Amino acid sequence: MDKKLFELLKSVDTPTVCNAIEVAEGKRGFSQYTQGTVLCSDPEGGAVVGYAKTAQIAAREPSTNSPEQVKAMRMDYYRYMAEGPLPSVVVIEDLDYPHAVGAFWGEINTNVHKGFGMSGVLTNGVMRDLGDLPDNFPVIAGSVGPSHAFVHVESVGDPVSVFGLQVSDGDLIHADRHGAVVIPPNIIPILSDAISTLLRNEQIILKAAKQEGFNFEQFETAWAEFERVRT
Incomplete structure (x- = not known):
């Protein structure tokens, strides 16, 4: 993806991208998009565009790992998110979905990931601190809640599933208040x-x-x- 395509993708919504992929393929039936209703922290904030950085979390129960392992996994997660090509998008699968209870995305984590240069978040999990999230860093989430519960990282860099969309590290993501789509690599040039x-x-x-x-x-x-x- 060159700068010109990036700016174009930022200027259009996700339904337009879905339709354009079908134009490029010359047929209907493209299905690499989220299914179901999402919530967006900034519905007027435009599109989130970038290469996926993936992880899995859970929060309903404490981690079964030792405190040292939990800390090591957490630091591995942040190191992974801070590295790699930009623009990038955080794609997090909450393993408790559809009964997610712990908000990983609040004032602290959104500012940290924005500071890493990332474009935004796609997750089936929980967000909070809606009045305190940074500008120009949309979070597309599954729900809103008040607590982080026992939230902890379960995996880093593995394929994830968010609202029925399968996402792997490095996939090109376009997301907004409508949902998200993975743009097939062969479609990017056209x-x-x-x-x-x-x-x-x-x-x-x-x-x-x-x-x-x-x-x-x-x-x-x-x-x-x-x-x-x-x-």
Whole structure:
């Protein structure tokens, strides 16, 4: 992903990216996106774009490891998150989902990860401190709660599953208040053109619909042209 594509992806929403991937593939049926409703700490904050850095956490019960092992795992986690190519996105699977109870994402962790240069968070877990989270670091989460409970790191860098989306370290992520998508590597070189094609095709309907006196006959004409060119 070059800087031009990064800026383009930052400027569009996740539904647009999902549709553009289908344009690039020339067919419907793409399914590498989250399923179900997400919560966003900053719904107007735009898209989170970057390469996935993955981990798993749990909080309902204390870790069965020794305090020394828990500390070592925690430091391994932060070291891993601080390293690697930018832009990057934290992707955390809470193993307690759908009954997650411990907020890993609050004022402290969001500021730490933003300080590492990361773009934001995708998790099926819990967030808190909603009035105190830093600007320009959206958290897309599964729930909101008041406590961190027994939250601890279970794995670092392994494949994870978040809202039905399978994510591996290094996957290119696009996420916003609608959910998230993994952009297939083979689509990245042609995604910019696919987005342009998608937006151009959508204007066939949108321009017609916004005209004074829009009626069924005008819709039918516009839709026929739209069907001719769209995926």
